[in-house]
Amino acid sequence: MRQSTIMSAKVAFVGLGSLAVLVAAAEYSVDAGWVSPFILAPPTEIWSAAVEIYKEEKPFRALGLTLGTTLAAIVLAISIGLPCGWALWRYQTVGRAYEGWLGALFASPKLLLYPLFLVLLGRNVGMLLIMGFVTATIPIMLKTREGLVTVSPTLINVGKAFNMTEHQILWKIMLPSAVPIIFTGIRLSMIYTLISIVALEFLLNFEGLGGMVGEMYDRYNIPAMYAAIIFVILMSLIYFRIVQRIQTWLRSV
């Protein structure tokens, strides 16, 4: 136990130390004129640009917009994906007919369909929401079906032995035991949806986190561009950590 704590401390020390060395090297290489300031901004300038952005660009408003769109897409995806996943399980032939397609769609680069959605829906939050929904709903449908399919038959037989109705078996037995797998689907959709929405905002120079990065690039403000990128990476990191935490917490409940 003690040894592993020492080891973790060592890892953290060396990890943060190398980061500090890297930051110092970046600062020095620009100062010394080895790297053009139009390519790499010195970390001190990135920091002052970050302060500037914080005062003027309202990065947390951008974060709120991106998160709001992502979560709205997920809520929409859950409210439609869950019943669809149930239907794919309930009507087995339909489920078998569509499962392969849904799997292929899940792996497919849906982001590349965005010009199509742009033409159909225009450049607005609604379009982002719909594309986020398309990304989010497929893993939820697939995992809901998978969760229901893999419920142990013994549990269902117990329900039948107690003369439970089909409705009761679904709500009292099947859904609770499918929950861990369904949450895996929701976690996947939370990850992929945030990525797609940030990417779309960036591509469209829309608002939100992705739009903020695109905006700084368009202004060719190199320190601000780095600051915005670091901010987006940090925020997505925190988001993924929270998603992970929620799932571990739900597992332990």
Added chain:
Amino acid sequence: MAEVSLERVTESERAGFLTTELRIQIGTILGVWASWEALAQSGLFYRDIVPSSLRVFAAMWRHLTEAEFYHHLGVTSYEVLVGFAIGSIAGIGLGILFGVRRFLGRVMDGYILALAPAPKVVFLPILMVVFGIGVGSKIAMAALSAFFPVVLSTVAGMHLINPTLIRVGKMFNASPWQMVTKVYLPSLVLPVVTGLRLGLGVAIIGTLVAEIKLAKAGLGFLAIQNYELFRIPEMYSVIIIIFALAMGANAIMTKLTDRLTQRGMPKVEVSGAA
């Protein structure tokens, strides 16, 4: 995935040609197509936003018989393949290194796991500043996208190698290069191929997204150019071709992984790789 489709093939063979599943699938395709045509004819949308599928097919035929299209296809394929090669060689190499040097691996683990699920597209401005808006930044984007799934699955595979094999190699005084080629790589085939499959997928997306954002050539550029000129049937046709190519590449890589899994190679789960 392929397991499911295999199952379906054998089932359809047993039940004759048209199983209910197949009928549902054909019905769905026809239904979607008919509703598309109905929308195209209805005039509900502004001109051309929902073009008749015939016009999309005509545009596709024009593309496929034009030399210009193959120029763009060539640029995109070049960017994807070179970037994918750079990203995966770096991923496999560093993955093996992090597996052998466990301390270094643990130090880097935090950074790699932190960056792996982050939306890579936000790095594009840096890549465009460093490599310009031409082919260079697209190759870099493909390499960066491919790197993370490959390095993650290689490290995961390194942890699964039977320690006895490593001890045997060391006992025979194998040189580091011999250890890599005779011990590590043969045990890493399946995790590496799994990583490569995910890596190729995200490399294709990364390249096309970069082309859509800002480029001078490539399929992504062609799609967005058609959009800007409001040549909608042409735009649809390019997107359909891109989508088909990307899914085809993924299907080939999935086949490859499935074949290896059937040969009894251990399976590795890689998460958060996009």
